[in-house]
Amino acid sequence: MSQYRLDWFTKWAIYRPEKPAIKDQQTGEVLNYRQLNNSGNHLALWFESLGYKKGDRIAVLAEFCLEYIALYAAAQKSGIVLVPLNYRLSATELEYILGEAQPGCILYEDKFSHLLIYKEKIKPLTDIRNHWNFDELIPAFNGDVVEDDALLILYTSGSSGLPKGVLYTHKMTFWNSINTAMSLVINSNTHTVNVMPPFHTGGWNVLLAPILHHGGYVCMVKKFDPYLVNELMSSESVTVFMGVPTMLHMMAQQDNFTHSNFDTLLYIIVGGEPMPIPLIEQYDVLGVAIRQGYGMTEVGPNLTSLPEQDAIRKKGSIGWPNFYVDIRVVKEDGTDANIDETGELWLKGPMVMPAYWNNKELTEMAFSPDGQWFKSGDLVRRDDEGYIFVVDRLKNMYISGGENVYPAEIERVINTIEDVSESVVIGVKDEKWGEVGKAIIVWKPGANIPSDERIRDNIATQLAKFKIPKYFMSLEELPKNDAGKLDRAKLKKLYS
Structure with a gap:
């Protein structure tokens, strides 16, 4: 050149x-x-x-x-x-x-x-x-x-x-x-x-x-x-x-x-x-x-x-x-x-x-x-037309009961729930399963926040049971890095 x-x-x-x-x-x-x-x-x-x-x-x-x-x-x-x-x-x-x-x-x-x-x-x-x-x-x-x-x-x-x-x-x-x-x-x-x-x-x-x-x-x-x-x-x-x-x-x-x-x-x-x-x-x-x-x-x-x-x-x-x-x-x-x-x-x-x-x-x-x-x-x-879909970051994946779990897949379902602004799922240690999911959710202002059980029921209509998070918590906002992307490392450090 x-x-x-x-x-x-x-x-x-x-x-x-x-x-x-x-x-x-x-x-x-x-x-x-x-x-x-x-x-x-x-x-x-x-x-x-x-x-x-x-x-x-x-x-x-x-x-x-x-x-x-x-x-x-x-x-x-x-x-x-x-x-x-x-x-x-x-x-x-x-x-x-x-x-x-x-x-x-x-x-x-x-x-x-x-x-x-x-x-x-x-x-x-x-x-x-x-x-x-x-x-x-x-x-x-x-x-x-x-x-x-x-x-x-x-x-x-x-x-x-x-x-x-x-x-x-x-x-x-x-x-x-x-x-x-x-x-x-x-x-x-x-x-x-x-x-x-x-x-x-x-x-x-x-x-x-x-x-x-x-x-x-x-x-x-x-x-x-x-x-x-x-x-x-x-x-x-x-x-x-x-x-x-x-x-x-x-x-x-x-x-x-x-x-x-x-x-x-x-x-x-x-x-x-x-x-x-x-x-x-x-x-x-x-x-x-x-x-x-x-x-x-x-x-x-x-x-x-x-x-x-x-x-x-x-x-x-x-x-x-x-x-x-x-x-x-x-x-x-x-x-x-x-x-x-x-x-x-x-x-x-x-x-x-x-x-x-x-x-x-x-x-x-x-x-x-x-x-x-x-x-x-x-x-x-x-897919069968050659379009590429990101499933998740390899490092974000966690293993629950021997099954690979991809947080992005769960987040997409949670984000369809009424009044959810954004969400993130992280893997946390569990004595029985090795790791289980913890969902951290930001709700829209004035939202009528449903119970954890109702959220689980909603997710269960679309995903396998082992993918449903065991824990749920709410935050006013999710931390972002300088590129405007979700700071998963900070969330894992604070809440895992």
């Missing part, structure tokens, strides 16, 4: 120099592709003058801003590796990541400086705004970057154990973009509003990188504001938007939801967890289609997509694999599962990570014995 294929910004600066590329919604500042490319070249040369070379890590503790995207352009050109840091973590958690990633310097916003108890051991570079030079014409930076070089190290949320650094290569980024564009409608006319944070793969790789690769336009919002996002759908002429169900639920609750103009919107991409059918129907009334999909930080992340016309007919499905994604559904004995049999989803393709940063043992565990397939840890099944 040639250097030019890796450096998208140089190409777009030639083809469409004056076309708006990126906007900071908070400040209103906009960069076109010429300015973005110039800034990337200048930063690449600046880092070189400071002695940084290909493979050196640069940590960043900041919200999305124009400068952050310019850093991304510099990384594409020079081979330096960005390590986006999660500003929602504690100082101790960040110290672990910095100690593991060993960056040569850290760029940070002053408002996050209190989190850097580690900064005495690392070179801080806070005042670099004079190095952006958005409008100055800078000669192209001629790096020796190849496709297998690292571009980012994205740390997982650490919901179980210590965070793992996922090596994101230029090759992964390129093929994820191709897969995304072939599954969705991504081109130079695409507009989006990005509400995901920079320390999450959703912030970089679901839409932002593919859209910039194809010469489109991204409006960055630093913090998710559902009312504001509804307004931006019209003012920014959004054609595609990505959010998790929690965000879309919040948007639908705003006073301006039914009055918002979604005319330019082709569809909304939903990830992280299945979107409830009633919420899909709320958007459908306004003519907004929902495309559910599946992704992983380690692979892509954009791996499957459900056509919007199948959102109701194939409810709960994550669709089919994207174009350059190979899959297997593998049973415990290592053989391929048949139709409607449950197995672990294995993945192969040019969008798979090469390794976890500095962790050979975890890398070997993540791949099949022959090293050819990435093991997702997700249990899935395929």
Whole structure:
């Protein structure tokens, strides 16, 4: 893969120099592709003058801003590796990541400086705004970057154990973009509003990188504001938007939801967890289609997509694999599962990570014995039309009386009970059965909460007896991690 294929910004600066590329919604500042490319070249040369070379890590503790995207352009050109840091973590958690990633310097916003108890051991570079030079014409930076070089190290949320650094290569980024564009409608006319944070793969790789690769336009919002996002759908002429169900639920609750103009919107991409059918129907009334999909930080992340016309007919499905994604559904004995049999989803393709940063043992565990397939840890099944359904996370499964029990299956049934807002089922120890289920339920305000026995009777109409939870409890809300996903690890720690 040639250097030019890796450096998208140089190409777009030639083809469409004056076309708006990126906007900071908070400040209103906009960069076109010429300015973005110039800034990337200048930063690449600046880092070189400071002695940084290909493979050196640069940590960043900041919200999305124009400068952050310019850093991304510099990384594409020079081979330096960005390590986006999660500003929602504690100082101790960040110290672990910095100690593991060993960056040569850290760029940070002053408002996050209190989190850097580690900064005495690392070179801080806070005042670099004079190095952006958005409008100055800078000669192209001629790096020796190849496709297998690292571009980012994205740390997982650490919901179980210590965070793992996922090596994101230029090759992964390129093929994820191709897969995304072939599954969705991504081109130079695409507009989006990005509400995901920079320390999450959703912030970089679901839409932002593919859209910039194809010469489109991204409006960055630093913090998710559902009312504001509804307004931006019209003012920014959004054609595609990505959010998790929690965000879309919040948007639908705003006073301006039914009055918002979604005319330019082709569809909304939903990830992280299945979107409830009633919420899909709320958007459908306004003519907004929902495309559910599946992704992983380690692979892509954009791996499957459900056509919007199948959102109701194939409810709960994550669709089919994207174009350059190979899959297997593998049973415990290592053989391929048949139709409607449950197995672990294995993945192969040019969008798979090469390794976890500095962790050979975890890398070997993540791949099949022959090293050819990435093991997702997700249990899935395929129906007779080839649609894929996630059954549960392998690590969420518990064994009760010798039977495998998948919490997601039970949660789907509980969530159909009147006045249930959301639920989670965890496995807890039991002297007789080894493990039994414990259902934790959030009820809608003013709900008439039924007895445990009535809930059991309701579940029994749809599931086998061994799948019915033994215990039930209520919470006002379920804990979520920084990606907006349910924090099962915290629930298990508190309530198992």
